[in-house]
Amino acid sequence: MSEEVVTTTTNNAEQFDIVTCYQKFLKDNPDISMPIAAIESLVELIKHSKATTLSEFMESLKDASQKLKSSVRNSISLSAGADLFLRFVTRTSHDVTNFEACKEHLMNSGKVLVEKAVAVRHKIAELGVQFIKDDATILIHSYSRVVMLLLQQAAAHKIRFNVYVTESRPTSLGIKSAKILCKAGIPATIILDTAVGYVIDKVDAVFVGAEGVVENGGLINAIGTYQLAVVAKAANKPFYAVIESYKFVRLFPLNQYDLPTHTSDLLAFPDLESRCYQESQIGENSEQNIKEEDYDVENFVARNPTVDYTPPEYITLLCTDLGVLTPSGVSDELIKLYL
Numbered sequence: 001m002s003e004e005v006v007t008t009t010t011n012n013a014e015q016f017d018i019v020t021c022y023q024k025f026l027k028d029n030p031d032i033s034m035p036i037a038a039i040e041s042l043v044e045l046i047k048h049s050k051a052t053t054l055s056e057f058m059e060s061l062k063d064a065s066q067k068l069k070s071s072v073r074n075s076i077s078l079s080a081g082a083d084l085f086l087r088f089v090t091r092t093s094h095d096v097t098n099f100e101a102c103k104e105h106l107m108n109s110g111k112v113l114v115e116k117a118v119a120v121r122h123k124i125a126e127l128g129v130q131f132i133k134d135d136a137t138i139l140i141h142s143y144s145r146v147v148m149l150l151l152q153q154a155a156a157h158k159i160r161f162n163v164y165v166t167e168s169r170p171t172s173l174g175i176k177s178a179k180i181l182c183k184a185g186i187p188a189t190i191i192l193d194t195a196v197g198y199v200i201d202k203v204d205a206v207f208v209g210a211e212g213v214v215e216n217g218g219l220i221n222a223i224g225t226y227q228l229a230v231v232a233k234a235a236n237k238p239f240y241a242v243i244e245s246y247k248f249v250r251l252f253p254l255n256q257y258d259l260p261t262h263t264s265d266l267l268a269f270p271d272l273e274s275r276c277y278q279e280s281q282i283g284e285n286s287e288q289n290i291k292e293e294d295y296d297v298e299n300f301v302a303r304n305p306t307v308d309y310t311p312p313e314y315i316t317l318l319c320t321d322l323g324v325l326t327p328s329g330v331s332d333e334l335i336k337l338y339l
Contacts, residue, residue, distance in 0.1 A: 016048040018064040019071045031145060035081020035246050036117045038068055042085050043110035046103055054093055057103070061086060074261050074306050076220050077211040080249045085110065087338050113246075120244050120321040121146045125153040128207075128242055128319040136161040136204040139196070139232075142168035142222040143177045144209025146242050150319075151207075152184050163188040164199050168222055170301045193224050200235045207240050212249040215334055217312035217327025220249070220259065223305050229314035238316040245322045248334050253309050266305050 021044050025037040032040075045064050051057035065082040069075040088109065093102055128150040132138065138161055140147055151163065163181055165188055168174040174190055181188035191199055206228060212220040219225060219241050232239045253259055312327030322333055 016045055018045055018067055022068055033145065034077040036114055038078045038081040039085045039110055040114055041068065042082065043107055046107050054099060061089060076249060076260065076307065077247060080212050080247045083250065084246055084337065121149050123321045124242055124244065124319055125150040127324055129154050129157055131205060131240055132159055132161055134160055137164065137202050139164045139203040139206045140177060141166045141208045141225055141228050143173035144242065146244060147207050147209045148177065148180055150242055151181060151186060155184060155186050164203065165190050166193050166196065166224060168224060169193055196228055196231050200231050200237060203237055205238045205240060206232045207242055210241055210243045210247060211307055212247050213243055213318065213330055214249055214251045214253060215331050216252060217315065217330040219310040219315065220307050221310065223308050226308040226310045229310045233314050239314060241315055241318045243318060243320055245320050245333065248330065248337060250334065250338065256309050259307065259309055261305065261307055265303060267303060
């Protein structure tokens with residue numbers, strides 16, 4: 001473990017920093033997803049744990065999990081991995097009488113789970129290839145590792161297709177997706193997020209990844225996914241979600257404002273006096289005088305949501321490592337995972 005992960009206290013005892021460890025895993029391996037990085041970090045915590053009783057050990061894991069969730073603005077994906085691992089720890093701890101043996105078993109199991117993560121994506125990609133037909137035009141949103149792998153797998157199967165990629169503001173991760181696809185020899189064109197309706201008639205299928213799949217089979221994903229699904233349904237185009245089962249989360253949002261990422265600051269209207277002040281600074285000929293520096297871009301982005309919720313009725317199928325599921329089948333799989 002590097003010095004970045006383990007810090008030294010005044011009494012020279014090693015103090016494990018779960019957040020630093022988590023960030024290091026993400027930095028060292030760009031292909032690792034947030035839930036897997038969370039699980040790896042919790043496994044590292046077990047290695048460094050000085051707990052002498054099971055209750056103390058469980059409490060330290062719960063505290064570390066909560067600290068991880070609080071360290072990021074969008075904790076949905078991270079929470080899925082952390083909660084799944086904590087559930088596994090709870091079940092395992094009841095079956096093992098020796099405390100040290102229990103810790104060793106948990107560390108080994110966590111490592112196995114992490115190793116299987118890459119294989120999981122390949123399995124999903126193989127399942128999803130069947131939904132891409134020759135000469136098809138595919139529309140994807142933002143960037144998803146498993147969607148990228150699926151499209152590359154389809155190309156490896158000699159399927160010819162083109163891809164529209166939404167730019168996905170404010171992160172512009174769609175540009176990253178387009179570069180990866182072009183490098184793999186797959187024709188890809190970046191479109192504005194607002195151009196989805198313009199191109200939808202040319203599209204044969206829509207594929208998206210997800211930050212999480214909720215109990216009713218709906219998706220939580222990068223902002224813009226919901227409107228993409230609405231347009232796809234209106235145009236009678238299939239909308240496929242491609243996602244790993246370790247991103248299934250125990251949430252049941254009824255609308256956008258039920259998401260744990262929602263706060264009262266998001267899309268709040270500015271103070272009227274403040275707005276008048278800004279307008280007076282810009283001047284009467286506002287259209288001519290408005291400049292980019294007149295706006296606090298970071299504040300503008302911070303006041304907008306990063307993810308949205310897509311209800312299950314807009315989703316055709318979910319392609320997962322557990323198989324191809326309908327949205328209604330997600331709740332059954334969640335029960336199996338957590339019971």
